Amino acid sequence: MAKIISPEIDSLLEQTSRSFYLTLKVLPTKIRGQIGLLYLLARLADTIADSASGNTNQLINNIKGYNQYAQGNLDDPPNLSELAKLQTNPDEAKLLENVREVVDSLSRFSDADQNRIRHCLDTIVSGQTLDLQRFGNVE
Numbered sequence: 001m002a003k004i005i006s007p008e009i010d011s012l013l014e015q016t017s018r019s020f021y022l023t024l025k026v027l028p029t030k031i032r033g034q035i036g037l038l039y040l041l042a043r044l045a046d047t048i049a050d051s052a053s054g055n056t057n058q059l060i061n062n063i064k065g066y067n068q069y070a071q072g073n074l075d076d077p078p079n080l081s082e083l084a085k086l087q088t089n090p091d092e093a094k095l096l097e098n099v100r101e102v103v104d105s106l107s108r109f110s111d112a113d114q115n116r117i118r119h120c121l122d123t124i125v126s127g128q129t130l131d132l133q134r135f136g137n138v139e
Helices: 008-018 019-026 029-049 058-071 082-084 090-097 098-110 113-136
Strands: none
Touching: 008 019, 008 029, 008 090, 008 098, 019 113, 029 058, 029 090, 029 098, 029 113, 058 098, 058 113, 082 090, 090 098, 098 113
């Protein structure tokens, strides 16, 4: 498949999304990158929320910090290295280790597309945060 976002980000997308990556080729070329990046940003949030840390407050703080960073409200992402070590899937660990590169990929798109992606991500993260608050960390 032709480049979607960048070779590095495409590799993360392919490694963590399995069949979704393959379905991107049927999307119109004009929106393929935006949809792929939104998926990867949401996958990153999901990986944080599903981490088996045993500490719900830590997960909530990490996912909120990640979202604030992705929304452009923080200069640096939260340190997710400890969560990366807890992952049983090495591709998910790599995704957490590359949070800065994934979020920086937003700059490849227009301001309008960035706003749409961030709005969708914010909605997804708010739902994941609510789940963590209500049900805690389900290991």
